Amino acid sequence: MGLSRGARTGSYVDLSKEATRPGQTGILDNGDAASDGTFKSxxxxxxxxxxxxxxxxxxxxxxxxxxxxxxxxxxxxxxxxxxxxxxxxxxxxxxxxxxxxxxxxxxEIRTGMLACGGPVMLEAGKEIVLTTDYEFKGSAEKLAVSYPDLAKDVKPGSKILCADGSVTFTVLECDVAKGEVRCRLENSAKLGERKNMNLPGVNVNLPTITEKDRHxxxxxxxxxxxxxxxxxxxxxxxxxxxxxxxxxxxxxxxxxxxxxxxxxxxxxxxxxxxxxxxxxxxxxxxxxxxxxxxxxxxxxxxxxxxxxxxxxxxxxxxxxxxxxxxxxxxxxxxxxxxxxxxxxxxxxxxxxxxxxxxxxxxxxxxxxxxxxxxxxxxDNVASYHQILEQQPIPMGVEESLASSAVRTAQK
Structure with a gap:
């Protein structure tokens, strides 16, 4: 089964259709909705x-x-x-x-396990250390991170987001030798174990697929x-x-x-x-x-x-x-x-x-x-022509055949 919606190849919205029945303004006219309830998406x-x-x-x-x-x-x-x-x-x-x-x-990058076994309370304004020693059991003062190159890839002023963005760290200092990053917490939040972490703007050195993905x-x-x-x-x-x-x-x-x-x-x-x-x-x-x-x-x-x-x-x-x-x-x-x-x-x-x-x-x-x-x-017809205008000329054989098929269907 394909995901494509067929002949529709772009976005052209036709809001010009106006209802003509008495009492209607045209605002909620239902356009060309399929009478049998079908849809292409x-x-x-x-x-x-x-x-x-x-x-x-x-x-x-x-x-x-x-x-x-x-x-x-x-x-x-x-x-x-x-x-x-x-x-x-x-x-x-x-x-x-x-x-x-x-x-x-x-x-993916994740935080590690916690010494207390449950969520810790992080307070805005406090400093916290992120370590790349993933065996370390974390606390509100120090957390383990699964990314070995963290201290190399971020720099003072960088933002680090954790737990779907619910926690924001600002990097203060990086110690590459120790594999540690000192940060300031920008907001208060509870943080549990193994939460996801994002490094905005950083080209992370991670594999395309993991061994789990391969399996x-x-x-x-x-x-x-x-x-x-x-x-x-x-x-x-x-x-x-x-x-x-x-x-x-x-x-x-x-x-x-x-x-x-x-x-x-x-x-x-x-x-x-x-x-x-x-x-x-x-x-x-x-x-x-x-x-x-x-x-x-x-x-x-x-x-x-x-x-x-x-x-x-x-x-x-x-x-x-x-x-x-x-x-x-x-x-x-x-x-x-x-x-x-x-x-x-x-x-x-x-x-x-x-x-x-x-x-x-x-x-x-x-x-x-x-x-x-x-x-x-x-408006599929207008959409088709809009896309066609932006295609290179001459088109390839396959594109030309497909384009002709669409034109024939529209007639």
């Missing part, structure tokens, strides 16, 4: 504890799930295998096809003939080429979706798009690497460049986050999903909403409704 759903039984999966398929995401940051091979077996049973029972996506854990890809992904691999923290085009080499012959059968999650990935974005089968705009970690007010611009430009290259693009993270605990999304979330569709995204993704939320099926239904409504205002 793909919905990727993360499977987890609340969404792995055959019965629930059947409901999610009927609600609009197009691709099932298996998040290998959590769970064993046996756990994921049971979920996949249930998914395939649900597909057989409903007659609805669903793609399978393996999302790698990827290289997951070969021993689970290849054996189960997955449709997609979402490769975490892709930083350059050569990362994608390396992953293909690890997959061997299977690389010709699977689509590699590169997750761009840091500044290095943004700097090498065009190269990544060229080497990948698709791209995921992973707004979670990316939102800690760039300023919050820049996320919208990164999203729009990343989607646009994929549209121009004819590569599928996925928009992910916190799309309907509030529906993990509420039956309806916030107005901002509903608008966020719709704007991603209008930007030109081919697929939208649900994470905790379907993996661990209280309203997994409702989240899929809600996502489908928003996608359907937003698509009514996308």
């Amino acid at each position: 793909k919905i990727i759903c993360t499977l987890g504890p609340v969404s792995r039984t055959v019965e629930i999966l059947e409901e999610m398929l009927r609600a609009g799930m197009s691709v099932a995401r298996f998040n290998f940051s959590h769970g064993s091979h046996e756990y994921h295998q049971e979920t996949l077996d249930n998914l395939r049973a649900a597909c057989a029972n409903t007659g609805i096809h669903c793609g399978v996506l393996l999302d790698t854990k990827g290289p 997951d890809l070969i021993e689970w992904g290849v054996k189960n003939n997955v449709d997609f691999i979402a490769a975490s923290f892709v930083r350059k085009g050569s990362d994608v080429e390396y992953i293909r080499s690890v997959l061997g012959d299977f690389a010709n059968k699977v689509s590699i979706i590169s997750k761009v999650e840091n500044m290095e990935g943004l700097d090498n974005y065009d190269d990544i798009v060229e080497k990948s089968d698709g791209v995921m705009v992973a707004r979670g970690d990316l939102g800690m690497e760039i300023r919050m007010e820049q996320i919208f611009l990164a999203q729009k430009r990343m989607i646009k460049r994929c549209n121009l290259a004819g590569k599928p693009v996925v928009t992910a993270t916190q799309m309907l986050e509030s529906m993990t605990g509420a039956p309806r999304p916030t107005r901002a979330e509903a608008t966020d999903v719709a704007n991603a569709i209008l930007d030109g995204t081919d697929a939208v993704m649900l994470s905790g909403e379907t993996a661990a939320g209280n309203y997994a099926i409702d989240a899929v239904k809600c996502m489908a409704s928003i996608c359907r409504e937003a698509e009514a205002y996308v």
Whole structure:
């Protein structure tokens, strides 16, 4: 199953349609919404504890799930295998096809264990030492970090974010010989064990894929003939080429979706798009690497460049986050999903909403409704011509044939 929305190759919003029935202003005219309730956008759903039984999966398929995401940051091979077996049973029972996506854990930086065994209270203004001795049991005064080159790669004034951005450190001094970094805490927070850490603006010296990733890809992904691999923290085009080499012959059968999650990935974005089968705009970690007010611009430009290259693009993270605990999304979330569709995204993704939320099926239904409504205002003909104008001349044989097919379909 592909992620592409077909002939749609860009974003051109037609808001000129006006309702003509008495009493209508045209503001809520439903454009060209499909009368049969169908829509072209793909919905990727993360499977987890609340969404792995055959019965629930059947409901999610009927609600609009197009691709099932298996998040290998959590769970064993046996756990994921049971979920996949249930998914395939649900597909057989409903007659609805669903793609399978393996999302790698990827290289990451984490804090270490704590001497007290539980969370420690960090106080704003206090100093704290980060050590690269990962065996050290930490405290509120000193924490272990899994990245060996930390003291070499940061410098005084650098910011370090921890626990999804809930803790900010400012670097004061680096001792490369000891492998220690002295920092000031910018805010108060409780910090538990093994929390994720981001180094904004730093090109980290981490492997493309870890040994765990390699094991997951070969021993689970290849054996189960997955449709997609979402490769975490892709930083350059050569990362994608390396992953293909690890997959061997299977690389010709699977689509590699590169997750761009840091500044290095943004700097090498065009190269990544060229080497990948698709791209995921992973707004979670990316939102800690760039300023919050820049996320919208990164999203729009990343989607646009994929549209121009004819590569599928996925928009992910916190799309309907509030529906993990509420039956309806916030107005901002509903608008966020719709704007991603209008930007030109081919697929939208649900994470905790379907993996661990209280309203997994409702989240899929809600996502489908928003996608359907937003698509009514996308002018595919104008979008096609907009993209065509930006293609090199003369076009290649394959592009020319595809372009002719689209023109014929539009007539």
